[in-house]
Amino acid sequence: xxxxxxxxxxxxxxxxxxxxxxxxxxxxxxxxxxxxxxxxxxxxxxxxxxxxxxxxxxxxxxxxxxxxxxxxxxxxxxxxxxxxxxxxxxxxxxxxxxxxxxxxxxxxxxxxxxxxxxxxxxxxxxxxxxxxxxxxxxxxxxxxxxxxxxxxxxxxxxxxxxxxxxxxxxxxxxxxxxxxxxxxxxxxxxxxxxxxxxxxxxxxxxxxxxxxxxxxxxxxxxxxxxxxxxxxxxxxxxxxxxxxxxxxxxxxxxxxxxxxxxxxxxxxxxxxxxxxxxxxxx
Numbered sequence: 001x002x003x004x005x006x007x008x009x010x011x012x013x014x015x016x017x018x019x020x021x022x023x024x025x026x027x028x029x030x031x032x033x034x035x036x037x038x039x040x041x042x043x044x045x046x047x048x049x050x051x052x053x054x055x056x057x058x059x060x061x062x063x064x065x066x067x068x069x070x071x072x073x074x075x076x077x078x079x080x081x082x083x084x085x086x087x088x089x090x091x092x093x094x095x096x097x098x099x100x101x102x103x104x105x106x107x108x109x110x111x112x113x114x115x116x117x118x119x120x121x122x123x124x125x126x127x128x129x130x131x132x133x134x135x136x137x138x139x140x141x142x143x144x145x146x147x148x149x150x151x152x153x154x155x156x157x158x159x160x161x162x163x164x165x166x167x168x169x170x171x172x173x174x175x176x177x178x179x180x181x182x183x184x185x186x187x188x189x190x191x192x193x194x195x196x197x198x199x200x201x202x203x204x205x206x207x208x209x210x211x212x213x214x215x216x217x218x219x220x221x222x223x224x225x226x227x228x229x230x231x232x233x234x235x236x237x238x239x240x241x242x243x244x245x246x247x248x249x250x251x252x253x254x255x256x257x258x259x260x261x262x263x264x265x266x267x268x269x270x271x272x273x274x275x276x277x278x279x280x281x282x
Contacts, residue, residue, distance in 0.1 A: 001042075001049050002186035003032050003151065005065035006058050009107075012065035015058055016049055017186050022058035032187075033069035037133045037150055037237035042189065065108045067153055067184040068131055071240045073233075074101045074181060076127075076157060077225060078171075080244025081217050087247040096220050096228055101157070102176035106240070109184035109275040113158055114282040115261055116177045121161040122259045122279070125245035126203040126211050126267045128196070129155030130222055131187050136235040145226035148235070151187040152196055152222075154269050155242040156277070158182075161251050161258070178282065183240070185273045193271050197221055201246060201269040205259070213246020 002017040006024075013026035014036075028048060029036060048055070078097035079090060115122050133150030158181065164174025193199070196215060203211035220228065225243060229235055250257045259265070259279045267275040 001045065001189045002192065003189070004067050004184070004186045005032060005069070006062045007065060008063060009065070012069075016045075016052070016055070018049065018052040022062070023052055023055035024058050025055065027056075031069045032067065032238075034072065034236055034238040038135060042133065042150065063108060064110055064185050066106045067187045068238055068240070070106060071103050071238050072236045073239045074103050074106065074242065075229060075239065076101055076175065076242040077220065077244045080219050081213060081246045082219055083213065083217050084245055084247045084249070087252040092219055096225060098229070099171045099175065101172065101181060105176055105179065105181035106183050107179050107181065109154065109182050109273075111179060111182060111277065113182070113259065113265065113277045113279045114177070114179045115259065115279055116160055116163070116282050119160050119162070120258065121251075121256070123159045123161050123250040124203055124205065124210065124259060124265055125157040125159060125249055126201050126269070127155045127157045127242040127245050128199065128201065128215055128222070128269060129153045129183060130226065130241040130243060132226070132235050132237050132239040132241070134237050136226060136230045139227045139230040142221075142223040142227045145223040145230070146190070148226055149190060149222070150237070151189040152193055152272060153184055153187045154267055154272050154275050155240065156182040156265070156267055156275060157242050157245065181242075182275055182277055185275065188272055199270045199272070203248065203265065203267045205263055205265055210250070211246055211248030213248070217246065218244065
């Protein structure tokens with residue numbers, strides 16, 4: 001299944017993307033949120049999805065929202081691609097590098113990116129996102145972690161490098177600006193993805209390719225990350241984990257290049273659709 005949400009910011013409704021058509025599920029569910037996932041809503045949803053033709057269509061002009069409701073947590077993994085670590089001139093981490101970004105950064109896949117006031121170093125990062133399907137704490141193994149994953153999506157981990165690196169070394173400051181996490185267009189449940197550790201991913205700016213990679217070069221795989229994080233915190237249903245980015249970020253270019261107002265960014269991950277954002281000044 002491919003979970004979507006649609007409608008104006010703050011008033012999104014839940015739906016499904018089926019055979020190229022968005023279907024409205026708001027008559028059956030309130031939202032794709034922690035309560036839905038923890039109540040076993042995905043199983044009930046599968047029964048309804050089998051009768052997709054009976055579900056109302058979403059108007060074509062309806063905005064695509066984030067495919068899940070505002071997460072309780074957005075947890076990010078740094079330097080999780082071996083080729084990106086090499087690009088950054090940094091050693092491969094022995095354990096995952098973990099940081100968080102504000103959950104209010106999550107917006108729709110086609111919403112504008114707002115360049116922060118005074119920013120000259122706003123950067124792009126295409127990432128595979130994991131959406132938690134159940135609360136998880138002290139999981140016993142990677143294999144157990146699989147049952148706790150609701151699905152996967154494109155997560156754009158937009159970053160302001162001066163805020164992140166030059167303003168006291170606090171990554172959160174460079175990661176939590178408004179609109180800095182476009183998500184979607186959909187969350188694909190695990191059965192939709194043959195091998196999540198073999199997905200091509202790309203990002204372009206103004207039609208010029210900047211990032212090209214594959215989840216096969218992840219240092220720590222998706223299931224391990226869920227298992228690992230559960231040892232330090234309770235992962236709640238609906239939480240988002242952004243799993244790192246492949247090479248090609250603006251910071252790593254020679255000379256570095258960054259986003260500016262008017263730039264258009266496009267992201268794709270195999271099986272997870274395409275995002276597109278236009279940059280505007282905040």
